[in-house]
Amino acid sequence: xxxxxxxxxxxxxxxxxxxxxxxxxxxxxxxxxxxxxxxxxxxxxxxxxxxxxxxxxxxxxxxxxxxxxxxxxxxxxxxxxxxxxxxxxxxxxxxxxxxxxxxxxxxxxxxxxxxxxxxxxxxxxxxxxxxxxxxxxxxxxxxxxxxxxxxxxxxxxxxxxxxxxxxxxxxxxxxxxxxxxxxxxxxxxxxxxxxxxxxxxxxxxxxxxxxxxxxxxxxxxxxxxxxxxxxxxxxxxxxxxxxxxxxxxxxxxxxxxxxxxxxxxxxxxxxxxxxxxxxxxxxxxxxxxxxxxxxxxxxxxxxxxxxxxxxxxxxxxxxxxxxxxxxxxxxxxxxxxxxxxxxxxxxxxxxxxxxxxxxxxxxxxxxxxxxxxxxxxxxxxxxxxxxxxxxxxxxxxxxxxxxxxxxxxxxxxxxxxxxxxxxxxxxxxxxxxxxxxxxxxxxxxxxxxxxxxxxxxxxxxxxxxxxxxxxxxxxxxxxxxxx
Numbered sequence: 005x006x007x008x009x010x011x012x013x014x015x016x017x018x019x020x021x022x023x024x025x026x027x028x029x030x031x032x033x034x035x036x037x038x039x040x041x042x043x044x045x046x047x048x049x050x051x052x053x054x055x056x057x058x059x060x061x062x063x064x065x066x067x068x069x070x071x072x073x074x075x076x077x078x079x080x081x082x083x084x085x086x087x088x089x090x091x092x093x094x095x096x097x098x099x100x101x102x103x104x105x106x107x108x109x110x111x112x113x114x115x116x117x118x119x120x121x122x123x124x125x126x127x128x129x130x131x132x133x134x135x136x137x138x139x140x141x142x143x144x145x146x147x148x149x150x151x152x153x154x155x156x157x158x159x160x161x162x163x164x165x166x167x168x169x170x171x172x173x174x175x176x177x178x179x180x181x182x183x184x185x186x187x188x189x190x191x192x193x194x195x196x197x198x199x200x201x202x203x204x205x206x207x208x209x210x211x212x213x214x215x216x217x218x219x220x221x222x223x224x225x226x227x228x229x230x231x232x233x234x235x236x237x238x239x240x241x242x243x244x245x246x247x248x249x250x251x252x253x254x255x256x257x258x259x260x261x262x263x264x265x266x267x268x269x270x271x272x273x274x275x276x277x278x279x280x281x282x283x284x285x286x287x288x289x290x291x292x293x294x295x296x297x298x299x300x301x302x303x304x305x306x307x308x309x310x311x312x313x314x315x316x317x318x319x320x321x322x323x324x325x326x327x328x329x330x331x332x333x334x335x336x337x338x339x340x341x342x343x344x345x346x347x348x349x350x351x352x353x354x355x356x357x358x359x360x361x362x363x364x365x366x367x368x369x370x371x372x373x374x375x376x377x378x379x380x381x382x383x384x385x386x387x388x389x390x391x392x393x394x395x396x397x398x399x400x401x402x403x404x405x406x407x408x409x410x411x412x413x414x415x416x417x418x419x420x421x422x423x424x425x426x427x428x429x430x431x432x433x434x435x436x437x438x439x440x441x442x443x444x445x446x447x448x449x450x451x452x453x454x455x456x457x458x459x460x461x462x463x464x465x466x467x468x469x470x471x472x473x474x475x476x477x478x479x480x481x482x483x484x485x486x487x
Contacts, residue, residue, distance in 0.1 A: 005030045008259040008472075009251040011243050012413060013041025017263030018226035019071050019462030020450045021235050023469035026485045027478065029259065031235035033463045036242035036412055037226075040157050040227060041417070042111075042240065042263070043411065043461060046218030050298035050398040053357040057219040059419065060460055061346045061364055063317050064089075064206035066222065067213055067301075068135050069461035074482035080225040082216040084351045089207030092175075092182045094389035095320060099307035100179035106208040116176035123161070123170070123180075127205035138202050142453040143437050144431055146205050149444065155201065163197030180204065181325040182317030184341050187424055188368045191326040193426045196430035197259065211325055212315060218321035222460065223459050243414070246272045254446030259472050261450045263465060265413050265421070267448065268434045269442060276443050279434070286433040289424065290332045291417025292460040293377040294366035299395040302335035302361050303347060306388060314351055318384045332368045337375060341367040343384045371416035376404040413451055421452025431458060440468040440476065448472050 007308055008024040010017045013035035025031040026463050028351045032046035050056065062274035067078050087102070090203075092100040104110045106128055109118040134147030146152040154393055161170055162184060171177045185191065188296030206212065216220040243249055246268065252258025262268055266283045269275060305311050319325040329336040345365040349355045356362050364382045385392045395476055401408065404417025413421065422428055432451045433437060440454050450468035452458045466482070473480045 005257070006033070006257040007252040008090045008261065009249070010263060010267065010331060010450070012042060012263030013040040013237055013239070014263050014451075015222060015226065015306060015460050015462050016173060016450050016452065017042065017043055017261070018223060018327070019174070019367055019465030020261050020263065020469040021093045021230045021465075022226055022233070023466055023485055024259065024472070025387040027231050027473055027480055031230060031238040033145055033230070033235065034241040034243055035239045037410070038240045040237050040239055041220055041223030042413070044222045046220035049296050049400040054360065054362050055218050056296040056362055056400070057364060058220055060349055062212045062214045063212045063219070063222070063460045064203055065212075065459040067210050068131065068206060071137070071462040071466040074486040075229070075466035076486070077222070077225060081221040083213045084212040084216055085211040086312075086314050086351055086458065087463055088309065088313040089212040090100040090183060090315040090317055091307075091310045092178050092317045093305060093307055093310050094174065094178060095387070097306050098175075099310050100314070101184070101309050102179055102207050104208060104211045109208070113176045114173050116171045116173045118224065119171055120176055121128035123158060123205055124208055125156070127201065127447035128208040130154070131209040134202065134205055137197070139456045139461065140467070141437070141485055143440055155174040158201055159197045162201060163192050165192060167192045167197070171442050175417065177322040178320070178325070181322040181343075182319060183207070185317070185319065185325050185329055186344065187327065188332070188420060189424060190290070191329045193425065195429055197422065198399060198429070207457070212346055212487050213388055214314060214352065217354050219460075228310065239304065243268070244271070257446075259294045259446050259448065261465075261468050261472070263413070264452045265415050265451070266449060266453050267311055269444075269447065272444050272447060279443050279467070282350040282434045287423040287428065288418045289373055289420065289422065290368050290373050291373060291407065292419045293369045293373060293375055293379050293404045293417070294364070294402045295381050296400045297363040297365070297396055298356070298398040299361040299363060300397050301359060301395055302350065302390045303363065303385065303389045303395070305389070310388070312414070314346055314348055315348065316345045318388060322335040325477055328446075329368065335370045337367070337373070339379070339380075341380055343367055343381055345385065361395075369404050370418070372405055373417065374403050376401050376403055406454045420458040423461040424457060429457070438471050440464070440471045
Protein backbone atom coordinates (compact mmCIF):
# COMPACT_ATOMS: atom_id res chain seq x y z
CA UNK A 5 0.00 0.00 0.00
CA UNK A 6 1.31 3.46 -0.87
CA UNK A 7 1.98 5.78 2.04
CA UNK A 8 1.06 9.38 2.81
CA UNK A 9 2.86 11.21 5.58
CA UNK A 10 1.29 14.46 6.74
CA UNK A 11 3.04 16.90 9.04
CA UNK A 12 0.67 18.90 11.21
CA UNK A 13 -2.69 17.83 12.65
CA UNK A 14 -4.56 21.09 12.17
CA UNK A 15 -7.83 21.02 10.21
CA UNK A 16 -6.03 21.26 6.85
CA UNK A 17 -3.66 18.41 7.66
CA UNK A 18 -6.47 16.23 8.94
CA UNK A 19 -8.67 17.07 5.92
CA UNK A 20 -5.81 15.95 3.66
CA UNK A 21 -5.37 12.81 5.75
CA UNK A 22 -9.06 11.91 5.57
CA UNK A 23 -9.08 12.46 1.80
CA UNK A 24 -6.04 10.26 1.20
CA UNK A 25 -7.07 7.54 3.64
CA UNK A 26 -10.42 7.29 1.89
CA UNK A 27 -8.49 7.02 -1.39
CA UNK A 28 -6.61 3.96 -0.20
CA UNK A 29 -3.40 5.46 1.17
CA UNK A 30 -1.75 4.33 4.40
CA UNK A 31 -1.87 7.70 6.18
CA UNK A 32 0.30 8.79 9.08
CA UNK A 33 -0.13 12.28 10.58
CA UNK A 34 2.80 13.61 12.62
CA UNK A 35 2.03 16.33 15.18
CA UNK A 36 4.69 18.27 17.10
CA UNK A 37 2.44 19.05 20.07
CA UNK A 38 1.35 16.53 22.66
CA UNK A 39 -2.29 17.14 21.66
CA UNK A 40 -3.89 17.02 18.23
CA UNK A 41 -5.79 19.71 16.39
CA UNK A 42 -3.46 22.61 15.69
CA UNK A 43 -5.74 25.65 15.62
CA UNK A 44 -8.77 23.65 16.79
CA UNK A 45 -7.58 22.49 20.20
CA UNK A 46 -9.31 22.99 23.56
CA UNK A 47 -7.49 23.00 26.90
CA UNK A 48 -7.97 23.89 30.57
CA UNK A 49 -5.36 26.64 30.41
CA UNK A 50 -6.52 28.58 33.48
CA UNK A 51 -8.40 26.50 36.07
CA UNK A 52 -9.83 23.00 36.19
CA UNK A 53 -13.21 22.83 34.47
CA UNK A 54 -12.68 25.99 32.40
CA UNK A 55 -12.33 24.90 28.75
CA UNK A 56 -10.53 27.40 26.54
CA UNK A 57 -9.94 27.10 22.81
CA UNK A 58 -6.23 27.39 22.05
CA UNK A 59 -6.80 29.34 18.83
CA UNK A 60 -10.21 29.61 17.17
CA UNK A 61 -13.66 29.25 18.77
CA UNK A 62 -16.19 30.54 16.24
CA UNK A 63 -16.07 29.09 12.73
CA UNK A 64 -17.99 31.04 10.06
CA UNK A 65 -16.31 29.12 7.21
CA UNK A 66 -16.60 25.62 8.65
CA UNK A 67 -20.17 24.73 7.74
CA UNK A 68 -20.04 26.48 4.34
CA UNK A 69 -16.76 24.80 3.35
CA UNK A 70 -17.26 22.38 0.45
CA UNK A 71 -14.93 19.90 2.13
CA UNK A 72 -16.72 19.98 5.48
CA UNK A 73 -20.12 19.86 3.77
CA UNK A 74 -19.11 16.68 1.96
CA UNK A 75 -17.55 15.31 5.15
CA UNK A 76 -20.83 15.95 7.01
CA UNK A 77 -19.30 17.99 9.82
CA UNK A 78 -22.67 19.57 10.64
CA UNK A 79 -24.03 16.12 11.48
CA UNK A 80 -20.94 14.65 13.16
CA UNK A 81 -20.76 17.17 16.01
CA UNK A 82 -23.24 19.47 17.71
CA UNK A 83 -23.16 23.10 16.61
CA UNK A 84 -24.57 26.25 18.16
CA UNK A 85 -25.44 29.07 15.75
CA UNK A 86 -26.11 32.35 17.57
CA UNK A 87 -28.85 34.73 16.53
CA UNK A 88 -26.24 37.47 16.91
CA UNK A 89 -23.20 36.83 14.72
CA UNK A 90 -21.15 39.62 16.31
CA UNK A 91 -21.68 42.67 18.50
CA UNK A 92 -19.84 45.98 18.72
CA UNK A 93 -20.29 47.99 21.96
CA UNK A 94 -19.99 51.78 21.77
CA UNK A 95 -19.05 54.31 24.44
CA UNK A 96 -22.50 55.88 24.57
CA UNK A 97 -23.76 52.68 26.20
CA UNK A 98 -25.43 51.17 23.16
CA UNK A 99 -24.06 48.75 20.63
CA UNK A 100 -24.18 47.88 16.96
CA UNK A 101 -25.48 44.35 16.51
CA UNK A 102 -24.98 42.07 13.50
CA UNK A 103 -27.95 39.74 13.73
CA UNK A 104 -28.01 36.69 11.50
CA UNK A 105 -31.12 38.31 9.98
CA UNK A 106 -29.69 40.97 7.67
CA UNK A 107 -32.94 42.97 7.61
CA UNK A 108 -33.03 43.08 11.43
CA UNK A 109 -29.42 44.25 11.46
CA UNK A 110 -30.06 46.97 8.93
CA UNK A 111 -33.16 48.15 10.80
CA UNK A 112 -30.95 48.97 13.77
CA UNK A 113 -28.64 51.21 11.75
CA UNK A 114 -30.96 54.14 11.14
CA UNK A 115 -30.19 56.09 7.99
CA UNK A 116 -27.62 53.43 7.01
CA UNK A 117 -30.30 50.74 6.67
CA UNK A 118 -30.31 50.80 2.86
CA UNK A 119 -26.52 51.03 2.61
CA UNK A 120 -26.04 47.93 4.81
CA UNK A 121 -28.56 45.96 2.77
CA UNK A 122 -26.98 47.07 -0.50
CA UNK A 123 -23.54 45.99 0.73
CA UNK A 124 -24.35 42.57 2.17
CA UNK A 125 -27.74 41.26 1.06
CA UNK A 126 -26.52 40.27 -2.46
CA UNK A 127 -23.54 38.41 -0.95
CA UNK A 128 -25.81 36.63 1.52
CA UNK A 129 -28.17 35.58 -1.27
CA UNK A 130 -25.27 34.17 -3.31
CA UNK A 131 -23.13 32.84 -0.46
CA UNK A 132 -22.30 29.63 -2.35
CA UNK A 133 -20.86 31.68 -5.20
CA UNK A 134 -18.89 33.80 -2.73
CA UNK A 135 -17.56 30.66 -1.06
CA UNK A 136 -16.56 29.16 -4.41
CA UNK A 137 -14.74 32.36 -5.46
CA UNK A 138 -12.86 32.78 -2.17
CA UNK A 139 -12.28 29.07 -1.46
CA UNK A 140 -9.74 28.38 -4.20
CA UNK A 141 -6.75 29.98 -5.91
CA UNK A 142 -7.64 33.11 -7.85
CA UNK A 143 -6.29 32.08 -11.28
CA UNK A 144 -9.50 30.43 -12.38
CA UNK A 145 -12.92 31.27 -13.77
CA UNK A 146 -15.39 31.31 -10.87
CA UNK A 147 -18.59 29.30 -11.09
CA UNK A 148 -20.65 32.45 -10.58
CA UNK A 149 -18.82 35.29 -12.38
CA UNK A 150 -21.50 37.85 -11.57
CA UNK A 151 -21.20 37.08 -7.85
CA UNK A 152 -17.42 37.39 -8.10
CA UNK A 153 -17.81 40.83 -9.70
CA UNK A 154 -20.25 41.91 -6.97
CA UNK A 155 -17.77 40.78 -4.34
CA UNK A 156 -14.85 42.57 -6.05
CA UNK A 157 -16.78 45.84 -6.35
CA UNK A 158 -17.59 45.73 -2.64
CA UNK A 159 -13.91 45.09 -1.91
CA UNK A 160 -13.13 48.35 -3.71
CA UNK A 161 -15.83 50.12 -1.73
CA UNK A 162 -14.61 48.93 1.67
CA UNK A 163 -10.90 48.45 0.96
CA UNK A 164 -10.01 51.95 -0.22
CA UNK A 165 -10.45 55.46 1.25
CA UNK A 166 -14.00 55.32 -0.16
CA UNK A 167 -14.85 53.25 2.92
CA UNK A 168 -14.78 56.38 5.07
CA UNK A 169 -17.85 57.63 3.17
CA UNK A 170 -19.79 54.37 2.88
CA UNK A 171 -21.79 54.82 6.09
CA UNK A 172 -23.09 57.93 7.79
CA UNK A 173 -23.70 56.58 11.31
CA UNK A 174 -21.09 55.68 13.90
CA UNK A 175 -22.89 52.36 14.48
CA UNK A 176 -22.70 51.10 10.91
CA UNK A 177 -19.13 52.33 10.40
CA UNK A 178 -17.97 50.62 13.59
CA UNK A 179 -19.87 47.41 12.82
CA UNK A 180 -18.23 46.88 9.43
CA UNK A 181 -14.81 48.06 10.66
CA UNK A 182 -14.85 45.56 13.51
CA UNK A 183 -15.37 42.61 11.19
CA UNK A 184 -12.89 43.85 8.59
CA UNK A 185 -10.26 44.17 11.34
CA UNK A 186 -10.20 40.37 11.69
CA UNK A 187 -7.79 40.41 8.74
CA UNK A 188 -4.99 41.91 10.86
CA UNK A 189 -3.94 44.26 8.07
CA UNK A 190 -3.61 48.02 7.58
CA UNK A 191 -6.90 49.88 7.20
CA UNK A 192 -8.33 50.42 4.72
CA UNK A 193 -6.94 47.65 2.51
CA UNK A 194 -8.33 45.49 -0.27
CA UNK A 195 -7.26 42.24 1.37
CA UNK A 196 -8.77 43.29 4.70
CA UNK A 197 -12.02 44.21 2.99
CA UNK A 198 -12.06 40.86 1.17
CA UNK A 199 -11.73 38.94 4.44
CA UNK A 200 -14.22 41.14 6.29
CA UNK A 201 -16.86 40.96 3.59
CA UNK A 202 -16.61 37.18 3.51
CA UNK A 203 -17.06 37.02 7.29
CA UNK A 204 -19.93 39.51 7.26
CA UNK A 205 -21.68 37.64 4.45
CA UNK A 206 -21.40 34.40 6.43
CA UNK A 207 -22.78 36.25 9.44
CA UNK A 208 -26.00 36.93 7.52
CA UNK A 209 -26.15 33.55 5.74
CA UNK A 210 -25.27 30.48 7.81
CA UNK A 211 -24.20 32.54 10.79
CA UNK A 212 -21.10 32.24 12.97
CA UNK A 213 -21.42 28.80 14.58
CA UNK A 214 -19.35 27.26 17.35
CA UNK A 215 -19.02 23.58 18.32
CA UNK A 216 -20.61 22.69 21.63
CA UNK A 217 -17.84 21.71 24.05
CA UNK A 218 -14.99 23.38 22.18
CA UNK A 219 -13.13 23.54 18.88
CA UNK A 220 -11.43 20.25 19.74
CA UNK A 221 -14.61 18.52 18.59
CA UNK A 222 -13.69 19.37 14.98
CA UNK A 223 -10.30 17.69 15.24
CA UNK A 224 -11.78 14.71 17.06
CA UNK A 225 -14.35 14.15 14.29
CA UNK A 226 -11.66 14.26 11.61
CA UNK A 227 -9.36 11.91 13.52
CA UNK A 228 -12.22 9.44 14.07
CA UNK A 229 -12.84 9.27 10.32
CA UNK A 230 -9.13 9.02 9.56
CA UNK A 231 -8.69 6.12 11.97
CA UNK A 232 -11.82 4.41 10.65
CA UNK A 233 -10.08 4.30 7.27
CA UNK A 234 -6.79 2.93 8.58
CA UNK A 235 -4.91 6.16 9.26
CA UNK A 236 -3.13 7.21 12.44
CA UNK A 237 -2.02 10.35 14.26
CA UNK A 238 1.23 10.53 16.23
CA UNK A 239 1.33 13.50 18.65
CA UNK A 240 4.58 14.55 20.25
CA UNK A 241 6.47 13.97 16.99
CA UNK A 242 8.10 17.23 15.88
CA UNK A 243 9.63 17.38 12.41
CA UNK A 244 12.21 20.10 11.80
CA UNK A 245 14.28 18.58 8.98
CA UNK A 246 12.78 16.76 6.00
CA UNK A 247 16.20 15.31 5.13
CA UNK A 248 16.04 13.27 8.33
CA UNK A 249 12.42 12.10 7.86
CA UNK A 250 11.59 8.66 6.50
CA UNK A 251 8.41 9.36 4.58
CA UNK A 252 8.73 6.67 1.95
CA UNK A 253 9.66 6.46 -1.70
CA UNK A 254 8.13 9.02 -4.09
CA UNK A 255 9.16 6.73 -6.94
CA UNK A 256 6.54 4.22 -5.88
CA UNK A 257 3.91 6.85 -5.20
CA UNK A 258 4.44 7.73 -1.52
CA UNK A 259 3.42 11.27 -0.57
CA UNK A 260 4.51 13.97 1.88
CA UNK A 261 2.08 16.79 2.70
CA UNK A 262 3.11 19.77 4.82
CA UNK A 263 0.44 21.44 6.95
CA UNK A 264 3.18 23.73 8.23
CA UNK A 265 4.95 26.92 7.42
CA UNK A 266 6.49 26.70 3.92
CA UNK A 267 9.84 27.14 5.67
CA UNK A 268 9.89 23.42 6.44
CA UNK A 269 10.02 22.68 2.70
CA UNK A 270 13.35 24.52 2.58
CA UNK A 271 14.92 21.59 4.48
CA UNK A 272 14.14 19.15 1.64
CA UNK A 273 17.49 18.06 0.18
CA UNK A 274 16.17 18.17 -3.40
CA UNK A 275 14.56 21.62 -3.38
CA UNK A 276 15.39 23.59 -6.56
CA UNK A 277 17.17 26.87 -5.87
CA UNK A 278 14.54 29.02 -7.59
CA UNK A 279 11.68 27.50 -5.63
CA UNK A 280 13.72 27.78 -2.45
CA UNK A 281 14.24 31.51 -3.06
CA UNK A 282 10.50 31.95 -3.63
CA UNK A 283 9.65 30.24 -0.34
CA UNK A 284 12.37 32.13 1.52
CA UNK A 285 10.85 35.42 0.33
CA UNK A 286 7.37 34.50 1.58
CA UNK A 287 6.39 37.12 4.16
CA UNK A 288 4.94 36.72 7.66
CA UNK A 289 2.92 39.49 9.16
CA UNK A 290 1.39 40.98 12.26
CA UNK A 291 0.64 38.58 15.08
CA UNK A 292 -1.88 37.85 17.80
CA UNK A 293 -1.37 38.14 21.56
CA UNK A 294 -4.08 36.24 23.42
CA UNK A 295 -5.49 35.93 26.93
CA UNK A 296 -7.85 33.30 28.33
CA UNK A 297 -9.90 34.43 31.32
CA UNK A 298 -11.69 32.25 33.89
CA UNK A 299 -14.54 34.36 35.28
CA UNK A 300 -16.77 34.22 38.33
CA UNK A 301 -19.86 34.91 36.24
CA UNK A 302 -21.12 36.45 33.00
CA UNK A 303 -19.56 39.68 31.76
CA UNK A 304 -21.67 42.74 32.76
CA UNK A 305 -21.79 44.43 29.37
CA UNK A 306 -23.58 47.77 29.48
CA UNK A 307 -25.70 46.82 26.48
CA UNK A 308 -28.05 43.88 27.08
CA UNK A 309 -27.76 42.50 23.53
CA UNK A 310 -23.98 42.15 23.87
CA UNK A 311 -24.58 39.79 26.80
CA UNK A 312 -26.01 37.20 24.40
CA UNK A 313 -23.41 37.56 21.62
CA UNK A 314 -20.66 34.95 21.43
CA UNK A 315 -18.34 37.23 19.42
CA UNK A 316 -17.68 40.80 20.52
CA UNK A 317 -15.50 43.38 18.75
CA UNK A 318 -14.03 45.99 21.08
CA UNK A 319 -12.41 49.09 19.71
CA UNK A 320 -14.86 51.97 19.71
CA UNK A 321 -15.29 53.97 16.53
CA UNK A 322 -14.08 53.20 13.02
CA UNK A 323 -11.37 55.85 13.46
CA UNK A 324 -10.10 54.12 16.62
CA UNK A 325 -10.07 50.72 14.93
CA UNK A 326 -8.22 52.03 11.90
CA UNK A 327 -5.70 53.79 14.15
CA UNK A 328 -5.17 50.59 16.15
CA UNK A 329 -4.60 48.39 13.11
CA UNK A 330 -2.37 50.95 11.40
CA UNK A 331 -0.29 51.28 14.56
CA UNK A 332 0.43 47.54 14.43
CA UNK A 333 1.40 47.84 10.77
CA UNK A 334 3.89 50.53 11.86
CA UNK A 335 5.38 48.31 14.56
CA UNK A 336 3.46 49.75 17.53
CA UNK A 337 0.49 48.81 19.75
CA UNK A 338 -2.27 51.32 20.45
CA UNK A 339 -3.15 52.19 24.04
CA UNK A 340 -6.74 51.34 23.09
CA UNK A 341 -6.27 48.36 20.77
CA UNK A 342 -8.86 46.55 18.73
CA UNK A 343 -9.84 43.44 20.72
CA UNK A 344 -11.48 40.37 19.26
CA UNK A 345 -13.30 38.67 22.15
CA UNK A 346 -15.35 35.49 22.36
CA UNK A 347 -17.55 34.54 25.33
CA UNK A 348 -18.74 31.02 24.44
CA UNK A 349 -20.39 30.33 27.80
CA UNK A 350 -23.30 32.65 26.96
CA UNK A 351 -24.45 29.87 24.62
CA UNK A 352 -22.46 26.84 25.77
CA UNK A 353 -22.41 26.44 29.57
CA UNK A 354 -20.34 23.25 29.20
CA UNK A 355 -17.23 25.41 28.77
CA UNK A 356 -17.12 26.32 32.51
CA UNK A 357 -18.37 25.14 35.92
CA UNK A 358 -21.96 26.07 36.74
CA UNK A 359 -22.42 29.81 37.08
CA UNK A 360 -18.91 30.58 35.81
CA UNK A 361 -17.74 31.87 32.43
CA UNK A 362 -14.78 31.90 30.09
CA UNK A 363 -13.55 34.69 27.85
CA UNK A 364 -11.07 34.33 24.97
CA UNK A 365 -9.58 37.56 23.64
CA UNK A 366 -6.67 38.74 21.58
CA UNK A 367 -5.15 41.90 20.16
CA UNK A 368 -2.97 42.37 17.09
CA UNK A 369 0.71 43.08 17.70
CA UNK A 370 3.89 43.29 15.61
CA UNK A 371 5.38 39.95 14.59
CA UNK A 372 7.46 38.39 17.37
CA UNK A 373 6.24 40.83 20.04
CA UNK A 374 6.71 39.72 23.66
CA UNK A 375 4.03 42.09 24.94
CA UNK A 376 1.74 40.62 27.63
CA UNK A 377 -1.68 41.86 26.46
CA UNK A 378 -3.55 41.16 29.71
CA UNK A 379 -3.92 44.73 30.97
CA UNK A 380 -4.71 46.23 27.56
CA UNK A 381 -7.45 43.67 26.98
CA UNK A 382 -8.80 43.96 30.52
CA UNK A 383 -9.05 47.74 30.19
CA UNK A 384 -10.92 47.51 26.88
CA UNK A 385 -13.44 45.02 28.28
CA UNK A 386 -13.86 47.11 31.42
CA UNK A 387 -14.52 50.13 29.19
CA UNK A 388 -17.71 48.55 27.89
CA UNK A 389 -18.47 46.24 30.86
CA UNK A 390 -17.70 48.02 34.14
CA UNK A 391 -17.03 45.45 36.85
CA UNK A 392 -15.36 42.93 34.54
CA UNK A 393 -12.06 43.20 36.39
CA UNK A 394 -13.69 42.02 39.64
CA UNK A 395 -14.88 38.78 37.98
CA UNK A 396 -11.44 37.50 36.99
CA UNK A 397 -10.54 34.29 38.82
CA UNK A 398 -7.49 33.47 36.72
CA UNK A 399 -5.99 34.28 33.37
CA UNK A 400 -3.47 32.78 30.97
CA UNK A 401 -1.60 35.05 28.56
CA UNK A 402 0.13 33.93 25.36
CA UNK A 403 2.30 36.69 23.85
CA UNK A 404 2.95 36.52 20.13
CA UNK A 405 6.53 35.45 20.78
CA UNK A 406 5.24 32.29 22.52
CA UNK A 407 2.77 31.16 19.86
CA UNK A 408 5.34 29.50 17.61
CA UNK A 409 6.28 27.13 20.46
CA UNK A 410 2.62 26.09 20.69
CA UNK A 411 2.13 25.83 16.92
CA UNK A 412 5.30 25.92 14.77
CA UNK A 413 3.27 27.09 11.76
CA UNK A 414 2.59 30.44 13.48
CA UNK A 415 5.84 32.20 12.62
CA UNK A 416 6.35 35.04 15.09
CA UNK A 417 2.76 34.62 16.24
CA UNK A 418 1.24 35.14 12.78
CA UNK A 419 -1.96 33.09 13.00
CA UNK A 420 -2.86 33.73 9.35
CA UNK A 421 -0.07 31.62 7.87
CA UNK A 422 1.61 34.65 6.31
CA UNK A 423 0.83 38.23 5.39
CA UNK A 424 -2.64 38.45 3.90
CA UNK A 425 -2.46 41.23 1.32
CA UNK A 426 -3.31 41.28 -2.38
CA UNK A 427 0.23 40.32 -3.39
CA UNK A 428 0.21 37.21 -1.21
CA UNK A 429 -3.38 36.42 -2.05
CA UNK A 430 -2.07 35.78 -5.56
CA UNK A 431 1.34 34.48 -4.54
CA UNK A 432 0.54 32.09 -1.70
CA UNK A 433 3.28 30.96 -1.30
CA UNK A 434 4.25 31.06 -5.01
CA UNK A 435 2.63 32.28 -8.22
CA UNK A 436 1.13 29.09 -9.63
CA UNK A 437 -2.03 27.54 -11.03
CA UNK A 438 -1.52 24.75 -8.47
CA UNK A 439 0.33 26.32 -5.51
CA UNK A 440 -0.17 23.19 -3.40
CA UNK A 441 2.27 21.27 -5.65
CA UNK A 442 6.03 21.65 -5.11
CA UNK A 443 8.81 20.81 -7.60
CA UNK A 444 9.95 17.98 -5.29
CA UNK A 445 8.37 14.73 -6.37
CA UNK A 446 5.61 13.61 -4.03
CA UNK A 447 5.77 16.72 -1.82
CA UNK A 448 2.78 19.06 -1.41
CA UNK A 449 1.89 22.10 0.70
CA UNK A 450 -1.37 21.92 2.63
CA UNK A 451 -1.46 24.82 5.07
CA UNK A 452 -2.95 28.31 5.40
CA UNK A 453 0.08 29.52 3.44
CA UNK A 454 -1.71 28.12 0.37
CA UNK A 455 -5.12 29.07 -1.03
CA UNK A 456 -7.67 29.77 0.22
CA UNK A 457 -5.63 31.00 3.20
CA UNK A 458 -6.59 31.25 6.88
CA UNK A 459 -9.79 30.01 8.59
CA UNK A 460 -11.10 26.61 9.61
CA UNK A 461 -12.35 25.19 6.31
CA UNK A 462 -10.07 22.25 5.52
CA UNK A 463 -9.92 23.43 1.91
CA UNK A 464 -6.15 23.86 1.67
CA UNK A 465 -5.76 20.25 2.81
CA UNK A 466 -8.36 19.03 0.35
CA UNK A 467 -6.80 20.97 -2.54
CA UNK A 468 -3.37 19.52 -1.72
CA UNK A 469 -4.74 15.96 -1.52
CA UNK A 470 -6.79 16.42 -4.71
CA UNK A 471 -3.72 17.71 -6.54
CA UNK A 472 -1.62 14.78 -5.32
CA UNK A 473 -4.28 12.28 -6.38
CA UNK A 474 -4.55 13.85 -9.83
CA UNK A 475 -0.76 13.76 -10.21
CA UNK A 476 -0.85 10.06 -9.33
CA UNK A 477 -3.40 9.42 -12.08
CA UNK A 478 -6.20 8.93 -9.52
CA UNK A 479 -8.35 12.06 -9.84
CA UNK A 480 -11.07 12.31 -7.23
CA UNK A 481 -13.92 14.63 -6.32
CA UNK A 482 -15.52 15.18 -2.94
CA UNK A 483 -18.51 13.20 -4.17
CA UNK A 484 -16.15 10.29 -4.95
CA UNK A 485 -14.77 10.33 -1.42
CA UNK A 486 -17.96 10.81 0.56
CA UNK A 487 -20.63 9.20 -1.60
